[in-house]
Amino acid sequence: MRRAERLFEIxxxxxxxxxxxxAWLAGRLEVSERTVYRDIVDLQSQGVPIEGEAGVGYRMRxxxxxxxxxxxxxxxxxxxxxxxxxxxxxxxxxxxQAEAALGKIMTVLPAAARVAAESIxxxxxxxxxxxxxxxxxxLRESIEARVKLRIDYEDLKGSVTQRVIRxxxxxxxxxxxxxxxxxxxxxxxxxxRVDRIRETEPLNERFHDEPGRTLADLFRKSEAEAEEYxxxxxx
Numbered sequence: 001m002r003r004a005e006r007l008f009e010i011x012x013x014x015x016x017x018x019x020x021x022x023a024w025l026a027g028r029l030e031v032s033e034r035t036v037y038r039d040i041v042d043l044q045s046q047g048v049p050i051e052g053e054a055g056v057g058y059r060m061r062x063x064x065x066x067x068x069x070x071x072x073x074x075x076x077x078x079x080x081x082x083x084x085x086x087x088x089x090x091x092x093x094x095x096x097q098a099e100a101a102l103g104k105i106m107t108v109l110p111a112a113a114r115v116a117a118e119s120i121x122x123x124x125x126x127x128x129x130x131x132x133x134x135x136x137x138x139l140r141e142s143i144e145a146r147v148k149l150r151i152d153y154e155d156l157k158g159s160v161t162q163r164v165i166r167x168x169x170x171x172x173x174x175x176x177x178x179x180x181x182x183x184x185x186x187x188x189x190x191x192x193r194v195d196r197i198r199e200t201e202p203l204n205e206r207f208h209d210e211p212g213r214t215l216a217d218l219f220r221k222s223e224a225e226a227e228e229y230x231x232x233x234x235x
Contacts, residue, residue, distance in 0.1 A: 003039075005072070006031070010039055014050055015060040022058070076109055076117035088126045089172060091137035132177065132195045136170060138202075139179055139194065143167045146206050148184075152199040153192055160198060163190075166207045168215040170194070182213045189218050 006029055013028060014020050022036045029036070040058060044050055049061035071079070083102045087095040106114055142149050149167055154160045165181040177194040211217075 007039055007043060010036070010043065011048060011050075011060075014058050017059070019052070019057040019059050021056075025058075071105075071109060071113055073113045073116035076105075076113040077120045079105060080117040080120055081122045084122060085124045088124045089133075089177075091133045091140065093137055094140070129195060135197055135200065136177055136194055138200050139167055139170055139197075142200075142202055143169065145202075146208070148203045148205045148207055149181075150201040150203055151192070151197050154196045154198055163192075164203070165190070165192075166213065168218055180215070180218050182218075189221060 009029060010025060013025060022033045022040075025036045026033045040050055050058050051061055052058035079102060083098050086098060090098060106117065109117065139149075146166075148164060150162060150164050152160050152162055164184040165179075166184070167179055167181045169180045171178045171180060171191075179192045179194055179197070181190055181192065182188075183190040
């Protein structure tokens, strides 16, 4: 990594954390702590408002904005590839925003990086079901608004049941999207395949985080179940 790139990366790392030690920065950048100390002093002398000291840690003074972003050719290619891959599985509104964001990034890239990003030969033709993706958009909006939903859900046997849920997060598994939610009837977390949700009706009822019913709780439960499954396999 060139020194200019390393200095830029230090700024990015420090501004993204409450406190960054020299040891942590050195590990991320694969340089010595002495090099980090020297780079911090150089950045401070150039007016970058990094506060702190050796042996304690560093942080960025609030309100500091970076100049336009600089990406290497490889970073620009990865961004272009990620947007192309995602667009086929995002709902139309989010896919358009992803393309618009990439366009803004392209306009500030150096010519070589822009050419490299535009010429990367990775493509992802649209394969998502339009009806499923439209439903995904409605679910995403309900999650953001924290509004309870009444859904009609078809199970593997073709039976349709009606549920009232707190939508918490949408998860992509390579072929299908699922909705992670708290089910009011079951009083537990449930996972619903988005392509099996037949109808959605937002209710005039918002929900707030309650202990044991949050997205973080869902993640913890999933991790615990995965660990238990692995223990059973090893037994």
